Amino acid sequence: IVPTDAFVKVLAELVDTGDSLPVVDEPALLLGQYLSALGILTPEEEEALHVRMLKGAVELGHTRVVFKPHPSAPARWTRGLEKEAERLGADLTVLDTPVLAEVLYQRMRPALVVGCFSTALLTAYALYGLPVARVGTATLLDRLTPYENSNRVPVTVVDALLPDLTDRKAVTGQRRGTDEQGLTDLVRAVGYAMQPKIYPDLRPAAEAYLTKHLNTHTWRYFKRKRLTSLALPGAVPAQLAFLPRNATVRRVARRARSLKKAVGR
Template sequence: MSGTYTAPVGRSTTQIFSACTQYAAATLVAALRAGQFGPRSEHRRILVVSDTSPAPELGTPMHHRPGFEKLASEFDTVRSWNEFIRPFHPAGWSPREQDASLWERAVRREWNLRDDEPVEIACESIQANPAQALAVIFGDSPVHVYADGLMSYGPTRNKLDQVLGTRIRRLLHLDLVPGLRPLLLTEFGVESEVVPTDVFLKVLDELTEPTDVPRPTTTGTGTGTDGPDAPAPALLLGQYLSTLGILTPRQEEELHARMVRGAVALGHTRVVFKPHPSAPAQWARSLEQEAERLGAELTVLDTPVLAETLFATLRPALVVGCFSTALLTAASFYGLPVARVGTGPLLERLAPYQNSNRIPLTIVDALLPDLEDRSAVTGWSLPDAEAVRGGPSGLVSTVGYAMQPQIRADLRPVAERYLARHRDDLRRYFKRRRLTVLGLPGGAPAQLGFIPRNATVRRIARRARTLKRAAAG
């Protein structure tokens, strides 16, 4: 299946672009400016914005955030999916198949589309809503999938309907890890197409003028310097992982505190924290207390701007995060020093194994240095494309197979070879039980594979442990 855009024959087409984040919208705009969706003169373009956060009514809609008007200029119309389907939530609603034609007529009427007007769809995360909802409503339309982060390098997270899979024309993605090819949708023969990095960076440059960057409001007992001679700050990225059930709020608050402590331990006296837009305000206050205790200056950016727009304007001396896509954007696109924190415990805690955050987490853990390892941080550089193909590419393919062995059965030989060569490095990225169930190298020996699933053996083992404790007491 071709990965290059081919315009439909005959009449001009209405292109519907769905975006849930400003980063996603910026990726779309870059693809449009690079000509990856054909000449603008031949298409009507509608941007459909969605807020899929748990409580979208409490946040600032994407189309009301700073810089959005510069993105919107590439489209003829901007529509809010939240408003259109209210009171339904965009992450949880999709029409029933038998109602799809009714919803298509409603959408066409609301968005001023003729009944016979051909439509193309470009969307993120085709495995989930609102992308699936649009694909169901426009059931005969070709689909272009684009990726706004590291998840594109992982496998499709659940089995897609075969008919929908054959409608997908290509996967557009940013080249966040040069040398690494996406696994997403390859089971349908979908080819990937890179959105040019230089075009994407120009889009980011337009989103934030230098005057838009908030001036530091310092706390602590640092130098207080805020001029051209001030040292470049360390930029800390919050992700709000507790909303995904990956961490508890207290654990995530401690994760942010570790970021501050690690940055200060590396000699950074100025620290800027970019919280997730939905994160609670008390987290910022606890960080201020930690910075004050350490004698550092802390700035909390409470305006809803993209973290990526700060890379060029702040030129941070270090970018710190857990497994945010922005870490790879900083390293690959801006050449900035980066460090990760907290990935080890998350690799162990993340459940189920198929969780789609596992691939971003694995990539960041495998490629980036640990903030609390001074020598690793100071001596780190991003591997070149050949090194990635020779190392992390095999790891990602193997993790991808372990996550979705039915969808990506073709990756089993790759996984077997990789695991056979890296037996000493298994525990961090692979659970022994998972390897045992799949019959892969590193799992329990085949003759013992029945034990974890044998109720009688487990019952005897529990009884033996109880008797041992009683005897010891």
């Protein structure tokens, strides 16, 4: 593990690599990741995600916005974002030179950093004390496959710790979603569910977390099918496991939904 002070010192030595960057003081900085290349989102969905970042920042009062696209992302995404910025009356700067987000933090001191689950969100928050906000993590938690996809841990950490861009009070107050111990317990539970054979010693921690904290909010971090296969709290009871595959039950459920729609007309 690299000591924090040493890591920050190295990043400070890189600040001159941004000499050619445009001068924009305290903008809202949007971080692109090119998630469609990973097959998590479609190109259209990722383009819409960037627009959500822009709209959310503007709604919070930020009129100077800088977009840092992924180096491999299609150029058309920035054109669409520029059109949206013009419609919203925002001054958008798109960076066309690859540069570390941490260099931007030091040169621009962003008033807000917005992203999906980039680790740069966490360095902004933990190392530079910058206001941050997340977008789209709930969708990613639902989409990531298989469950043991390595991106699940950073998405979980960002979703649990950082405020959602649409929650004005949480963003302006930089309210943490959970404390350090709560985050540790969650990551242990998710880690065991992801890799039970590699981390069998985490099972007691996973059972304890699921027993105490599984609710409508924390369900996003788990899949019932996964919990069932591991016989963890939250699993479908063994005597009911046949129901989703039972043709009669499905037929009755469809009939019930039809009746409900008819009554509601």
